[in-house]
Amino acid sequence: MIATADSAEKTIISYNPATGEEVGRVRISSAEDVQKAVTLSRAASREWRQTSFAARRDLMMRAREVILAEVDEIAHLILRESGKPFGEAIAMEIAPVLDLMQYFARNTEKLLKPAKIGIGLYALMGRSSKIIYQPLGVVGIIPAWNYPFSIPLGEAVMALMAGNTVVIKPSELTPLVGVKIRDIFEKAGFPQNAVQVVTGDGSTGAALVEAAPDKIMFTGSVATGKKIAAAAAKNLTSVVLELGGKDPMIVFADANLELAARAAVWGAFCNSGQSCSSVERLYVQESVAAELTRKIVEKTKRLKQGFGDREDVSVGAMSSERQIKIVEDHVEDFRASGAKIEIGGRRNPEFEGLFYEPTVITNANNDMRAMQEETFGPTLPIATFSTEEEAIRLANDSEFGLTASVWTRDRAKGERVARQIEAGSVCINEVLYTHGIGQTPWGGFKNSGLGRTHGREGLMELVQPQHIHINKLALLPDAWWMPYSATAVETFRGFATKFASGSLLKTTTLMPQLLKRIRELLKR
Numbered sequence: 271m272i273a274t275a276d277s278a279e280k281t282i283i284s285y286n287p288a289t290g291e292e293v294g295r296v297r298i299s300s301a302e303d304v305q306k307a308v309t310l311s312r313a314a315s316r317e318w319r320q321t322s323f324a325a326r327r328d329l330m331m332r333a334r335e336v337i338l339a340e341v342d343e344i345a346h347l348i349l350r351e352s353g354k355p356f357g358e359a360i361a362m363e364i365a366p367v368l369d370l371m372q373y374f375a376r377n378t379e380k381l382l383k384p385a386k387i388g389i390g391l392y393a394l395m396g397r398s399s400k401i402i403y404q405p406l407g408v409v410g411i412i413p414a415w416n417y418p419f420s421i422p423l424g425e426a427v428m429a430l431m432a433g434n435t436v437v438i439k440p441s442e443l444t445p446l447v448g449v450k451i452r453d454i455f456e457k458a459g460f461p462q463n464a465v466q467v468v469t470g471d472g473s474t475g476a477a478l479v480e481a482a483p484d485k486i487m488f489t490g491s492v493a494t495g496k497k498i499a500a501a502a503a504k505n506l507t508s509v510v511l512e513l514g515g516k517d518p519m520i521v522f523a524d525a526n527l528e529l530a531a532r533a534a535v536w537g538a539f540c541n542s543g544q545s546c547s548s549v550e551r552l553y554v555q556e557s558v559a560a561e562l563t564r565k566i567v568e569k570t571k572r573l574k575q576g577f578g579d580r581e582d583v584s585v586g587a588m589s590s591e592r593q594i595k596i597v598e599d600h601v602e603d604f605r606a607s608g609a610k611i612e613i614g615g616r617r618n619p620e621f622e623g624l625f626y627e628p629t630v631i632t633n634a635n636n637d638m639r640a641m642q643e644e645t646f647g648p649t650l651p652i653a654t655f656s657t658e659e660e661a662i663r664l665a666n667d668s669e670f671g672l673t674a675s676v677w678t679r680d681r682a683k684g685e686r687v688a689r690q691i692e693a694g695s696v697c698i699n700e701v702l703y704t705h706g707i708g709q710t711p712w713g714g715f716k717n718s719g720l721g722r723t724h725g726r727e728g729l730m731e732l733v734q735p736q737h738i739h740i741n742k743l744a745l746l747p748d749a750w751w752m753p754y755s756a757t758a759v760e761t762f763r764g765f766a767t768k769f770a771s772g773s774l775l776k777t778t779t780l781m782p783q784l785l786k787r788i789r790e791l792l793k794r
């Protein structure tokens with residue numbers, strides 16, 4: 271593992287996975303530190319929830335300014351802790367989160383506007399209902415290391431705009447990016463303890479769950495997600511789980527193959543394949559398989575791999591030795607089970623750091639273990655199909671369901687197929703990038719997760735709906751109140767057969783019985 275926890279000194283040392291150089295050190299927060307952070311956060315949340323949306327918006331826009339003033343510095347920090355190219359740190363982390371910030375700064379009030387609810391015939395009794403959205407309190411954020419800036423920051427922005435305070439536990443591989451997030455909010459002038467960062471390893475994350483925040487936003491593996499859900503259940507803390515993927519890309523013969531090949535290369539190899547929505551399985555219609563493969567291999571050959579600070583580098587280092595070993599294991603599984611490595615298939619011998627060559631594999635099929643388990647590395651296995659039904663069946667043959675893409679010039683077919691794919695987001699003639707659209711919900715079907723981040727659906731995870739019900743004619747007792755009697759029972763029968771039909775006409779015939787019951791109640 272590149273980042274090591276030195277328990278004697280109670281520090282985590284963060285290393286650059288491309289060079290092995292130390293990037294910096296952070297303290298390991300103890301369970302007591304974490305509990306204290308949640309307690310302080312809860313106290314801060316009482317004031318923060320009273321702030322107006324306008325005040326929150328102004329602070330958030332200031333935080334954007336802080337980031338804009340430091341784009342290069344932040345991108346360098348991201349690349350040093352994660353190994354990804356400088357350009358990718360800007361394009362895939364900083365730019366999307368800046369967009370998310372302005373969107374939620376400007377629109378949260380509108381998205382959380384109290385909503386009047388139609389309550390049918392109850393309205394005729396002078397009642398009205400509305401939903402208002404209350405903040406939860408403290409939101410605990412536990413992200414993975416692959417997008418160490420945009421994922422926790424985006425979640426923090428949404429939580430804060432909704433009136434919550436946050437405690438973030440960054441991955442032990444990228445703790446300094448986590449600390450940077452706290453500094454940004456501090457510089458922007460957010461109140462003390464509105465945004466706190468506790469640093470450490472998995473046990474610090476576990477301590478954050480134990481400390482009973484009001485919500486846990488978790489991004490990571492299925493195995494850890496299940497542990498967190500179980501631990502959170504003890505305090506009835508609700509969780510959003512953004513977990514793994516094995517995302518399929520389906521290319522039909524009528525697709526723009528040049529574009530599909532470029533998309534496959536980017537979708538499989540950006541961030542060295544360490545994206546939950548990476549293309550991990552490509553299914554191409556038999557008649558164009560050879561042509562698409564040739565194009566993909568040619569484009570892969572032209573990719574420059576190297577240190578992220580060089581602007582012409584497209585593929586950087588992987589984040590950890592553990593991750594690169596999974597890639598090696600999967601490539602070995604492909605080899606052993608009869609697939610063909612067209613290009614790549616090894617650590618890059620030019621470097622000592624954690625560089626795995628972009629790898630294109632043909633003759634893959636769903637019976638291979640590596641076509642079922644998440645790889646999270648720069649591999650692009652290609653399999654073929656003949657019919658639309660087969661493509662859908664192969665794409666759905668997975669425990670995961672995060673994203674998918676369908677490539678065809680026939681938009682009706684694209685949408686028909688998309689609707690049958692079991693995944694939280696399906697793109698037609700696009701790939702991977704929709705996490706970057708803050709306006710749209712993000713989350714998985716099946717083992718890819720629970721709940722949503724982003725979009726209105728994601729915002730709803732960060733508030734609790736409160737129903738406010740008003741009786742505007744509060745002069746008479748309700749017919750269903752005590753004491754009961756034979757008249758009451760007769761009236762209740764009428765409720766069941768007439769009022770509950772939803773028909774105004776039928777309900778009108780209940781009026782004499784209702785008046786009888788009310789008169790009875792007024793006498794008692």
Ligand code: NDP
Nearest residue numbers: 413414441442471472475476490491494512513514515546
């Ligand atoms: P892990 O599940 O190992 O870790 C995720 C986070 O949880 C880290 O911060 C980790 O800390 C922390 N953690 C570990 N153990 C515990 C515990 N018992 N209690 C609380 N927190 C804990 O995932 P990876 O870091 O390996 O991330 C890769 C996974 O993330 C992939 O499966 C990927 O698909 C998924 N992912 C999903 C996304 C989505 O949106 N659906 C987006 C990005 C990634 P530490 O690192 O310090 O051990």
